Amino acid sequence: MLKTRTTAATAAVASLLVLAACGTEKAGSDTGAGTVAPDVPVTGVHWAVDSLTVDGRKAQAPAGTYVEIDKSGRAKGNSGCNHFGGTVTVDGDTLQVALGETTEMACDAMDFETAFHKAFTGKLKARLAGDALTLTAPDGRTVVALSNIPPVPLNGTTWTVDSLLSGDTAASLPKGTEGKAHFVIDKDGKVRGSLGCNRFSTTAEISGRTVTFGQITTTRMMCSGPEMDLETQVYEVFGGSATYELRHRGLSLVNAEGKGFAATAAPSASAAKK
Known part of the structure; x- marks a missing residue:
């Protein structure tokens, strides 16, 4: 087990990634009066974070950045440098993330983690199309793209x-x-x-x-x-x-x-x- 420390900043980072994962849970939105949108099927999936776009500027995620959410709503993953954990609440296509924990390594991907921290502190709208998941901030100017990537074997990788x-x-x-x-x-x-x-x-x-x-x-x-x-x-x-x-x-x-x-x-x- 990695040693962790919970702080407001690190919790925020964990939150966003958690949000990202959660986002897929409720990609459906109201399709008509009196209807309830189904949850987007995101649990039990390894979601690789592909990129983050803020105000039209797109940044590719570092290799190994990912989010996983289990059926109980616990989320964990890697935010580009550090591992994180947290919880996720989904309401329709709206995602809300609780505070979480993170490891404390320092590396070249810290700028990407900081961008996550600034962009994902609250609600996100999720949209799932095939194996691609997008999470959009309320102002529409921040979008995180994820994809469902299959596992690999030990040998030959x-x-x-x-x-x-x-x-x-x-x-x-x-x-x-x-x-x-x-x-x-x-x-x-x-x-x-x-x-x-x-x-x-x-x-x-x-x-x-x-x-x-x-x-x-x-x-x-x-x-x-x-x-x-x-x-x-x-x-x-x-x-x-x-x-x-x-x-x-x-x-x-x-x-x-x-x-x-x-x-x-x-x-x-x-x-x-x-």
């Missing part, structure tokens, strides 16, 4: 390291190293990728929730201090056995000492074109 784990705590990557550490575990168990500076290869044997890596080989380049710091921590995971947890498009790998990392699946070709 390109994973990009996006945070470092130590016990119950998650930390952002060293500044300037975002996107540099990535890897693929092929279906035949061969592993290849980058540790953050050097290319590497090894093998992986999967049993239950444990991955046992074989002998690792790497190139021998020297890189900047932050890149080498990242490489050292990622290398420790690939140097032996690790416990993995796969959740939709997210993966965590943690070694016996409680050190590890979280990674996000690369977007599909169709998603990347949006």
Whole structure:
């Protein structure tokens, strides 16, 4: 579990994302006098946040930004940098979000989170069309776009390291190293990728929730201090056995000492074109 702290600002961020997810619950609006609009089916779905548009200016969401809402109205997700939680109330096509909690990492996506905080503090109108969900602020000048993206398997997926784990705590990557550490575990168990500076290869044997890596080989380049710091921590995971947890498009790998990392699946070709 990640350590969390509830604050007014972070709660607001959680709120918006929660709203986003909720938004889908009631995309229907009045279709005639005396009719009740059905709830939009958003629970139990992994909603990837695609973009945020404010006053005509569109910003693409960082990879791995998402919202999930369960049947009880609890919402959780990632707002571009930090994970969040909260509750959602849906009334027709109007969404209202309660305060929530968030982790406290600092990273390059903070501007996107701040935009969420400013844009989503109250009600949103939801519209669902196929796998696409849009949430619009009352003034009509702020729109968040989401999509229902299917999960990916452990093997054959390109994973990009996006945070470092130590016990119950998650930390952002060293500044300037975002996107540099990535890897693929092929279906035949061969592993290849980058540790953050050097290319590497090894093998992986999967049993239950444990991955046992074989002998690792790497190139021998020297890189900047932050890149080498990242490489050292990622290398420790690939140097032996690790416990993995796969959740939709997210993966965590943690070694016996409680050190590890979280990674996000690369977007599909169709998603990347949006």
